[in-house]
Amino acid sequence: MNTNTIYLDNAATTPIAPSVKEAMIKAMEVFGNPSSTHGYGRESRILIEQTRKKIAKELNCEPGEIFFTSGGTEADNLAIQSSVRDLGVERIITLPTEHHAVVYPAEHLRDRFGVELVFLKVNEFGDIDLNELEALLTSSSKKTLVSVMHGNNEIGNLMDIDAIGDICKTHEALFHSDTVQTIGHFKIDLAVTKIDFITCSAHKFNGPKGVGFLFARGGVKIHPQNFGGGQERNMRSGTENIIGIAGLGAAFELVCSDREEEETRLNGFKQDLIEGIRKVRSDAMFNGRSADIGKSLYTVLSVALPQDGKNDMLLFQFDMKGIAISGGSACNSGAQKGSHVIESIRPDVPTQNLRISTGRYTTTAEIQSFLEAFAELTQQ
Ligand SMILES: Cc1ncc(COP(=O)(O)O)c(C=O)c1O
Incomplete structure (x- = not known):
């Protein structure tokens, strides 16, 4: 039984919203195989296609450019691996601060198939230099895939995807x-941003785990990774996850419905956290751009305390107080493994890192309780 009462780990995952749960329960009644031509099948097919249309309308793209997947990892892999397999990509340019769902397939393609892999430099704030990207693209005629995340899940940095796209x-x-980390939370207009692939995972915005999608621009012709029944217009065989897709659709609608209000509300919490943390520990640093409002995810604040031998149990101590936060990304949060992202931006200064990530159900009282616990556990 989970004894935590305050959940501040929304970048790892979020609780399912009541409207999402309701949509999923309703979808449980819709059991036909969407590939069947009879009425049962058509009912399922309609649910899937209506969800696809709704998502495409919001992103300003064609429904046929959305492919449902098992989540972010599969969608990232599909984009990166297909670029090499089907589109003649010989070089990948990415960042050392990307999620492992990007770094690992890129390294695999380098090690197994000899694709050139270039990591752009990141400075101590996690920023990149677009001139370096431009110079690299000018320096070689090799067909290249550039993979740069929109919002960093650990340090919160937002990247200028419009400028990179240009x-x-x-x-x-x-x-x-x-x-x-950004889809739904930020407006993305695919008719404006020059981008070939973006990825989505429903559990980052109060939807279910194990479902998401890949957007692949129409003119970009990639081939399936899984062969079989030819679902998802032959891109991803396997009977569709109807309940998951219904949940994804409801969650996407919800996150888009009040994103400006949520951005303002959660940025307010971020400001309170920054001020409260600084009051208690003037030596606290904030990783990357996470304390720069407007340049970072409004959901993520990443705090670094100097390692003093006393604070290495901090995550556990917060947990004992009923407060769920993380040390870095979700993959690292339980394991207390060093973060490859923080290591990339600050290799020489070991710190104790705390990622506080807020969400739809975070309250003012919870932020105050966190700050009280922070003072109690870290005051010198
Ligand atoms: C930036 C980023 N990319 C990809 C993923 C993987 O998504 P999923 O959990 O749906 O496979 C995550 C989830 O932690 C993430 O934060």
């Missing part, structure tokens, strides 16, 4: 962005 377009490079 550079990629000029140099005829393909552009993939892992938008798992």
Whole structure:
């Protein structure tokens, strides 16, 4: 039984919203195989296609450019691996601060198939230099995929995907962005942003786990990774996850319905957290751009305390107080493994990192309780 009462780990995952749960329960009644031609099948097919249309309308793209997947990891892999397999990509340019769902397939393609892999430099704030990207794209005629995430799940940095898209377009490079932390939370207009692939995972915005999608721009012709029944217009065989897709649709609708209000509300919490933490510990640092409002995810604040031998049990101590936070990304949060993202931006200064990530159900009282616990556990 989970004894936590305050959940501040929304970048790892979020609780399912009541409207999402309701949509999923309703979808449980819709049991026909969407590939069947009879009425049962058609009912399921309609549910899937209506969800696809709703998502496409919001993103300003064609429904046929949305492919449902098992989540962000599969969608990232599909974009990156297909670029090499089907689109003649010989070079991948990415960042060392990307999620492992991007770094690992890129390294696999380098190690197994000899694809050139270039990591852009990141400074101590996690920023990149777009001139470096431009110079790299000018320096070689190799067909290139640029993969730069929109919002970093650990340090919160937002990247200028419009500017990167323009550079990629000029140099005829393909552009993939892992938008798992931003999609829904920020407006993305695919008719404006010059991007070939973006990815989504429903559990980052109060939807279910194990479902998401890949957007692949119409003109970009990739081939399936799984062969079989030919679902998802032959891109992803396997009977569709109807309940998951219904949940994804309801969650997407919800997150888009009040994103400006949520951005203002959660940025307010972020400001309170920054001020409260600084009051208690003047030596606290904030990783990357996470304390720069407007330049970071409004949901993520990443705090670094100097390692003093006393604070290495902090996550556990917060847990004992009923407060769920993380040390880095979700993959690392339980395991207390060093974060490859923080290591990339600050290799020489070991710190105790706390990622506080807020969400739809975070309250003012919870932020106050966190700050009280922070003072109690870290005051010197
Ligand atoms: C930036 C980013 N990319 C990809 C993923 C993987 O998504 P999923 O959990 O749906 O496989 C995550 C989830 O932690 C993420 O934060």
